[in-house]
Amino acid sequence: MDALDILTNLNRCFPYFQPVFSADEHRVIGYEIFGRYNDNGQVISLGSFFQDKSIPDEYRLEVDNAVLTKAFELATELDKDVLLFVNRDADLLIHDSGEAFLQFLQQFQEKGISLKRIVLEISMDEPKDEMDHLLNYYRTFGIKIAIDKLGEGSSFLDQIGQLKPDIVKVDLMPLRSMNPPPAYKDILYSLSILARKIGATLLFKNIEMVYQLQFAWQHGARYYQGYYLEKPISNFITRDILKDKLKAEFHEFIIYEKKKLESVFQVTERFQTKIQEIINKNRKTMNFELLLKALGKELDQVALRMYICDEDGFQLSPNMLKKGIDWEMQPEYMRKNWSWRPYFLENMIRMRNDKKGLLSDLYCDIETGEITRTFSYPINAHEYLFIDLTYDFLYKNDTLL
Incomplete structure (x- = not known):
């Protein structure tokens, strides 16, 4: 579609609205505004027009403002707490230090569109110092900031850390397959x-599918958007339209998650009992190598690696590593310190105070590359046993994965 056709037919440009739903209220909390064009009865997205850097900035801004004007006029009928998500290219914002965009928004305040309801979605390839200052300036007026479409050539975590947005958008397109x-x-x-x-x-x-909704819920999403919930449309919907559906689906997610947590608890309790029995049998010797060998016989199909540390994280025993059907002692790990690992000292304190073992979350073993969990157990107030579990064991107890 020719850009000139769009510019000379602004009356054919109009907004579409895609609802954003919340996990805490199970209802619509806002709408993202998209540009559309009526091409002889066919509705065409203006996304490619706005993203085309060969079109002069002022032309793209003119069309964008035409769409937003119609969107805000329609939005005056919404509840006063409904958010409006507005996309704007970072380069277009800093074109005039962001003043034109701010003035554009302010003209709708008298019509009931408070700046506190505006969520500015920005996308950029690289973080810019002037953008940091501009977004802080916008925040003084109550405008919220959302980061979207982070550049592939830069660290998105760095950008988020630098800009400190109110909302971070996560694209679930990579999760279209069941195996991301x-x-x-x-x-x-x-x-x-x-x-x-x-x-x-x-x-x-x-x-786009229920398993993506569950994935988002499991990974801390408060807000949700997509065709599975509602596609972009030309009008607003009843805020509670999916309340019963979302409540029911989130209830299923909760049941599933509670079963997983219960399974982790039960496995932890079984390990607690088993390890305690083995240690009690071998308490007379308490030679670390003999204790690890005794554990290896009992946990031959379960453990990948075992070792013992003191309360400061210094390793008191060799590693005992499973190699094929045999166990191999690795004395070179003696006196290595592991207190630098995340949550290591915190877990030591928990085990000492509770006098109970802990099962870690899933992680990838640095040396083997294998997915594992670690069971940690307090032998006494000063010595702690660590058992890395095999992937085969986790797979057979699939709620642990």
Whole structure:
């Protein structure tokens, strides 16, 4: 479609609205505004027009403002707490230090569109110092900031850390298959931790199937958007239209998650009992190597690696590593310190105070590359046993994966 046709027929440009739903209220909390064009009765997306850098900035802004004007005029009928998500290219914003966009928004305040309801969605290839200052300036007026479409050539975690947005959008397109890239979940986990640290809310978009909705819920999403919930449309919908559906589906997610947690608890209790029995049998010798060998006989199909540390994380025993059908002692690990590992000292204190073992979350073993969990057990107040579990064991107890 020719850009000139669009510019000379602004009356054919109009907004579409895609609802954003919340996990805490199970209702519509906002709408993202998209541009559409009526081409002789055929509705065409203006996305490619706005993203075309060969079109002069002022032309793209003119069309964008025409769409937003119609959108805001329609939005005056909405409840006063409904958010309006507005996309704007970062380069277009800093074109005039962001003043034109701010003035555009302010003209609708008298019509009931408070700036506190505006969520500015920005996308950019690289973070810019002037953008950081501009977004802080917008925040003084109550405008919320959302980061979307982060550049592939830069670290999105760096961008989020630098800009500290109110909302981080996560694209679930990579999860269209049931088997996303192995690092995908790890990246999302890191993102959820960072978002929590800076006080940002996660919004998962492009949710097209129920398992994507569950995935988003499991990974800390507060807001949800996608065709599975509602596609972009030309009008607004009843805010509670999916309330019963979302409540029912989230209830199923909760039941599933509680079963997984219960399974982890039961496995932890079984390990607690088993390890205690083995240690009691071998308490007279308490030679670390003999104790590990005794454990190896009992946990031959379960353990990948075992070792003992003191309360400061210094290794007191060799590693005992499973190699094929045999166990191999690795004395070179003696006196290595593991206190630098995340949550290591915190877990030591928990075990000492509770006098009970702990089962870690899933992680990838640095040396073998195998997915594992670690069971940690307090032998006494000063010595702690660590058992890395095999993937085969986790697979057979699939709720642990």
